Amino acid sequence: MARLRTVHRCRSCGVVAARWQGRCPGCGEWDALVEQAEPAAPQPVAAVAGRAQRITEVDAAGAVPRPTGVAELDRVLGGGLVPGGVTLLGGEPGIGKSTLLLQVLAQRSRRETTLLVCAEESAPQVRCRAERLGALPPGLHLLAATTTDAVLAAVEEIEPSLLVLDSVQTISEPDTGQNPGSPGQVRAVATTMTELAKRRAVAVVLVGHVTKEGDLAGPRVLEHLVDTVLSFEGDRHHALRLLRAVKHRFGATGELGLFEMGERGLVGVDDPSGMLLGDRHPGIAGSVVVPVLEGSRILLVEVQALVTDSPLTNPRRSVQGLDTGRLAQMVAVLHRHCDTNVAPLDVHAAVAGGVRVTEPAVDLGLALALASSKAGQAVPPDVIAVGEVGLGGELRQVASTPRRLAEAARLGFRRAVVPCSAPPPPPGITALRAADLRTALDLVGL
Numbered sequence: 105m106a107r108l109r110t111v112h113r114c115r116s117c118g119v120v121a122a123r124w125q126g127r128c129p130g131c132g133e134w135d136a137l138v139e140q141a142e143p144a145a146p147q148p149v150a151a152v153a154g155r156a157q158r159i160t161e162v163d164a165a166g167a168v169p170r171p172t173g174v175a176e177l178d179r180v181l182g183g184g185l186v187p188g189g190v191t192l193l194g195g196e197p198g199i200g201k202s203t204l205l206l207q208v209l210a211q212r213s214r215r216e217t218t219l220l221v222c223a224e225e226s227a228p229q230v231r232c233r234a235e236r237l238g239a240l241p242p243g244l245h246l247l248a249a250t251t252t253d254a255v256l257a258a259v260e261e262i263e264p265s266l267l268v269l270d271s272v273q274t275i276s277e278p279d280t281g282q283n284p285g286s287p288g289q290v291r292a293v294a295t296t297m298t299e300l301a302k303r304r305a306v307a308v309v310l311v312g313h314v315t316k317e318g319d320l321a322g323p324r325v326l327e328h329l330v331d332t333v334l335s336f337e338g339d340r341h342h343a344l345r346l347l348r349a350v351k352h353r354f355g356a357t358g359e360l361g362l363f364e365m366g367e368r369g370l371v372g373v374d375d376p377s378g379m380l381l382g383d384r385h386p387g388i389a390g391s392v393v394v395p396v397l398e399g400s401r402i403l404l405v406e407v408q409a410l411v412t413d414s415p416l417t418n419p420r421r422s423v424q425g426l427d428t429g430r431l432a433q434m435v436a437v438l439h440r441h442c443d444t445n446v447a448p449l450d451v452h453a454a455v456a457g458g459v460r461v462t463e464p465a466v467d468l469g470l471a472l473a474l475a476s477s478k479a480g481q482a483v484p485p486d487v488i489a490v491g492e493v494g495l496g497g498e499l500r501q502v503a504s505t506p507r508r509l510a511e512a513a514r515l516g517f518r519r520a521v522v523p524c525s526a527p528p529p530p531p532g533i534t535a536l537r538a539a540d541l542r543t544a545l546d547l548v549g550l
């Protein structure tokens with residue numbers, strides 16, 4: 105019999121060392137290394153045993169998505185979940201992952217057998233929540249379990265077409281000698297579930313918690329193992345939730361799904377711009393509306409700035425939903441090229457509604473909002489702004505400008521500050537063209 109090779113693995117962080125050591129080289133914990141058999145190298149999950157085939161002979165039927173019944177999710181997935189595919193749904197705690205999946209299960213379980221493994225909540229808790237969401241479909245099975253063995257046994261028994269694990273961090277693979285949620289455990293669980301998905305052609309969804317710092321003791325280490333990585337984002341204090349595909353082996357990743365968290369769960373949002381601008385007070389200094397591109401959708405967001413005298417040697421910079429680097433750049437460009445110096449002042453900048461905007465197209469709107477707040481004078485209420493601002497103060501065109509302007513026109517905006525090079529505007533809205541930020545400020549009377 106071949107002698108089993110052994111390794112020493114840390115119980116808390118999962119680091120593997122060839123030899124036993126008193127202190128873990130990974131996390132520094134004492135007496136945490138345990139000896140265990142070296143795991144077999146992970147097998148490529150989609151590998152098909154056998155001969156090479158012409159691409160035209162390959163049966164594509166296995167990769168056809170099936171609708172989940174939740175339209176915004178199907179939009180992001182390009183149709184739905186693929187049998188045998190493994191999807192990781194990541195997001196901060198409380199964002200709505202369990203709610204979304206319960207709604208998917210409710211839809212899919214009307215005619216099919218599905219299994220929800222709840223390792224975080226008890227089965228009665230989940231039942232109560234499902235009742236509140238208005239769904240107790242006959243095909244939905246709950247399993248309160250925390251080990252993969254129990255999951256595998258349940259899958260053998262009830263043969264679901266859809267399996268949801270909530271969450272991958274609270275389920276463990278026995279015999280790895282590590283704590284649930286450690287990178288090694290999470291990887292082991294995902295590997296077992298991926299193998300199961302391929303073997304039984306079950307669509308598997310793994311829930312993964314992500315912390316605010318993006319430091320995920322789970323999802324990051326899984327991204328290469330799974331077929332699809334979905335990210336559920338938004339601000340817990342606001343109703344809007346954004347769902348996007350970070351990785352998708354079965355389709356494009358550009359689409360954006362929009363939901364509103366309400367009394368009875370998540371509802372798809374048809375008019376996000378209307379919702380985001382709903383509470384806006386036109387005519388306030390420091391407020392500029394910017395059409396941003398999210399996936400293939402245009403969202404009109406309100407960029408707000410407030411600059412005030414600062415009692416501090418190092419004035420405050422508070423940013424929400426915007427990139428701190430871009431804010432620093434706009435402050436510098438305004439100072440250097442427009443004689444508008446906000447550097448010695450406290451600067452607060454935010455995107456209203458809990459949306460996060462990182463694209464450069466927001467530069468111009470942000471710079472105008474800063475200047476408007478400094479001057480104490482509002483940008484005219486029918487004006488929007490879109491364009492990138494270079495470090496020389498010059499304005500640059502951004503992608504999909506006509507579509508952005510068309511959405512602004514739909515919501516009643518009549519004028520748009522854009523770079524000189526921008527294509528002709530769609531009907532209903534006039535372009536105010538500016539070569540640089542100084543000219544743009546003049547055009548809106550700042």
Ligand code: TYD
Nearest residue numbers: 197198199200201202203365366367368369
């Ligand atoms: P949840 O799906 O439990 O989040 P996650 O699984 O990502 O941790 O949702 C959490 C929040 O959503 C919770 O604070 C309550 C709220 N919520 C509603 O507002 N309405 C609802 O109908 C439900 C089910 C939840």
Ligand code: MG
Nearest residue numbers: 201202224270
């Ligand atoms: Mg949850």
